[in-house]
Amino acid sequence: MENQNKVSMGTMDGLQSIEKEMKMANQRTAKSRELLARLLAFALTFVAAILFGINKQTKVVPVLITPTLPLNVTVSAKWHYLSAFVYFVASNAIACSYAALSILFRFTSKGESNILFKMIIILDTLMVALLFSGNGAAMAIALMGYKGNSHVQWKEVCSVFGKFCDQGAVAIGLSQLGSLVFLLLALMSALSSNKSSSNY
Amino acid sequence: MENQNKVSMGTMDGLQSIEKEMKMANQRTAKSRELLARLLAFALTFVAAILFGINKQTKVVPVLITPTLPLNVTVSAKWHYLSAFVYFVASNAIACSYAALSILFRFTSKGESNILFKMIIILDTLMVALLFSGNGAAMAIALMGYKGNSHVQWKEVCSVFGKFCDQGAVAIGLSQLGSLVFLLLALMSALSSNKSSSNY
Numbered sequence: 344m345e346n347q348n349k350v351s352m353g354t355m356d357g358l359q360s361i362e363k364e365m366k367m368a369n370q371r372t373a374k375s376r377e378l379l380a381r382l383l384a385f386a387l388t389f390v391a392a393i394l395f396g397i398n399k400q401t402k403v404v405p406v407l408i409t410p411t412l413p414l415n416v417t418v419s420a421k422w423h424y425l426s427a428f429v430y431f432v433a434s435n436a437i438a439c440s441y442a443a444l445s446i447l448f449r450f451t452s453k454g455e456s457n458i459l460f461k462m463i464i465i466l467d468t469l470m471v472a473l474l475f476s477g478n479g480a481a482m483a484i485a486l487m488g489y490k491g492n493s494h495v496q497w498k499e500v501c502s503v504f505g506k507f508c509d510q511g512a513v514a515i516g517l518s519q520l521g522s523l524v525f526l527l528l529a530l531m532s533a534l535s536s537n538k539s540s541s542n543y
Numbered sequence: 544m545e546n547q548n549k550v551s552m553g554t555m556d557g558l559q560s561i562e563k564e565m566k567m568a569n570q571r572t573a574k575s576r577e578l579l580a581r582l583l584a585f586a587l588t589f590v591a592a593i594l595f596g597i598n599k600q601t602k603v604v605p606v607l608i609t610p611t612l613p614l615n616v617t618v619s620a621k622w623h624y625l626s627a628f629v630y631f632v633a634s635n636a637i638a639c640s641y642a643a644l645s646i647l648f649r650f651t652s653k654g655e656s657n658i659l660f661k662m663i664i665i666l667d668t669l670m671v672a673l674l675f676s677g678n679g680a681a682m683a684i685a686l687m688g689y690k691g692n693s694h695v696q697w698k699e700v701c702s703v704f705g706k707f708c709d710q711g712a713v714a715i716g717l718s719q720l721g722s723l724v725f726l727l728l729a730l731m732s733a734l735s736s737n738k739s740s741s742n743y
Binding site for chain 1 (some may be wrong): 576577609619621624625626627661665668669671672673675676678681682686687688692694695697698722723726730732734
């Protein structure tokens with residue numbers, strides 16, 4: 344009887360140890376996933392900010408004042424000419440700086456600070472708001488640049504500034520991917536910490 | 544000694560009962576706060592969508608073809624002329640419909656479903672992304688309408704369509720408040736369910 348008890352105690356200990364190891368392995372996998380997502384968010388928003396921040400094009404355009412007097416005019420497109428693009432570059436710069444800092448704090452700090460974790464949940468969600476807002480603004484102006492609008496008589500400009508528009512479109516695409524990664528990070532933290540609670 | 548034990552057991556029971564009551568009272572307060580926030584989010588996005596959805600202005604503008612031939616032209620501004628405004632109205636319509644449904648499901652369902660609660664966390668965060676994106680787009684085009692931009696030769700139109708612009712600005716302001724309430728709701732759920740966990 345005593346031996347039986349000892350065997351069953353040993354089995355219990357073994358099960359507990361396996362459970363503990365599985366839990367730690369799960370935590371390691373989750374941390375690796377999070378690190379990967381944060382690195383991706385950093386890379387995407389960093390490249391988007393740089394690509395748009397160095398985006399400019401200068402072109403010589405022939406202008407006909409009278410049929411006999413053609414005139415060459417130099418025109419430029421720069422990202423800081425439009426406030427929506429300034430907001431876009433600023434929001435991506437803030438998001439990539441935050442992504443770098445969050446990697447630094449989450450993966451180099453010793454122990455697990457609950458306050459730090461809460462701060463990261465708040466800031467992840469704020470980055471979602473900031474990036475989606477910046478992307479929405481840049482996308483609206485970029486679409487206007489591509490297509491124009493006859494009702495307000497705003498002409499499309501991308502047939503003149505093709506290179507500027509293409510580079511801008513790539514940057515907006517990358518930033519949109521970056522904002523989706525931040526959305527995923529915000530949802531990961533909110534859902535993983537909510538395994539049993541269903542009350543606010 | 545036995546009496547002393549009984550007294551101490553009685554005190555423990557009393558303390559546990561007080562603790563339970565306090566927990567229930569806290570849950571009730573949190574639920575009331577959540578209901579209030581959801582009602583506010585619904586009202587703000589609903590009014591924003593309606594205000595912009597009925598927004599139009601028609602005006603007769605004098606156009607000088609030659610100094611001796613003035614011509615009166617009828618011009619119109621309608622919200623669906625610009626894709627950014629269509630996106631704005633659609634995002635607010637989706638957000639207010641979701642707010643109404645979330646009130647219905649959260650406050651009429653019997654018992655506490657964990658899956659429902661997770662769904663609501665996901666959808667709250669998606670609404671933050673949707674609304675901030677819609678507001679960013681509408682704000683960028685609205686600002687262009689107010690100020691214009693000499694670099695791309697897009698002229699301001701709000702001196703002609705003053706009423707349309709003012710009504711649009713109020714709607715965008717209300718929608719921005721609505722998006723802040725959704726942000727608050729998403730943070731409330733993420734943080735309240737994360738009281739001790741600090742691992743993904």
